[in-house]
Amino acid sequence: MSPLRAVLCAALALGLVLGPGSAEARFGKRSNSSDSKKDDDKGHEATAVGEDSDDDRHDDDRPRRRHRNTSHFTDVDATVGFFAFIFSGGNHRLMIDDRRGPDAEWRGERHAAPLSFRLGLQGGPVTEGAAVDLFIGLEGRRFGADVRLTGMGLDADDGSDETDTISLVEAHLTWAIVSLPQARVRVEAGVSTAHAPDVTFVGPSLGMSLEACMAGPLDFEARVQTTPFPYRQVDASAALALHLGALVLRGGYRGMVLDDAGEVDDVRHVDTFHGPFFGLGLTY
Secondary structure, eight states, X not given: OOHHHHHHHHHHHHXXXXXXXXXXXXXXXXXOHHHHHHHHHHHOOOOOTTOOSHHHHHHHHHHHHHHHHHHHHHHHHHHHHHHXXXXXXXXXXXXXXXXXXXXXXXXOOGGGOSEEEEXXXXXXXXXXEXXXXXXXXXXXXXXXXXXXXXXXXXXXXXXXXXXXXXXXXXXXXXXXXXXXXXXXXXXXXXXXEEEETTEEEEEEEEEEEEEEEEETTEEXXXXXXXXXXXXXXXEEEEEEEEEETTEEEEEEEEEEEEEOXXXXXXXXXXXXXXXXXXXXXXXX
16 A cells, blocks of 8 residues: 555544544534424324334334444444554564565565655653654655654743743755665755744754664664754754554654854853653654
8 A cells, every 4th residue: 555545544534533423413412302302203103093103113213223323333443444554554564574576676665665654743851841843754765855843942041930932943855875674864954944032043954864673663763953054953862663553652862952153142042952752653
């Protein structure tokens, strides 16, 4: 199954799970008893003398009962199918087959998938605050694109109870200089932005990242990114990632240095942040 088709299937399955069922009333709203009585009155005709009306009531009840049961099982099947798709899909297999096919291609995909899509959310405490990251990427066997957004909430440095916010955005094109089932090494280049309380910077961005198999579904991941001017940024992280089908659980440590180079008030301000992070994502 192609990654794009897999993503569409996941979205369709999620829609079936979250979509409205055939409930008798809207969520949070009590059923109207008078309307139910009216419907029952419309569904029963007058009973002739000497005829048993219980059979008619039983006949009327059976179709409704079957409809509710069918709807219930449909929702359950969709839910089970969605989670089965999540845990059984993805490019990261539990084992890697080192044998080569007739076209000299690796049988196992792992980190050498012809096309992969990744999406993730992670966060954790940093010095004097917390940071949350959202990243999304689309990658072929060699080339791809990656976008990352970081939001940081920090204690104000003036001793007040206020919170300073810093937003970082990176948009990179990637090139995998190593693309093997066991490992992938990328070089990255693009643009980065930093939005602080009193200034916004835009500058060139360079990076490098590594993903390597350790044992079974466990991977080691590392990444470093830098912006040389007009502000200076260095962002480095290392993590362990557990692949459960398409679902990825990761945890690691991150360090970051931000330097405004005196662009705000001719006084150089340098901040260092570091701390653990945890997250989850999807990889197809």
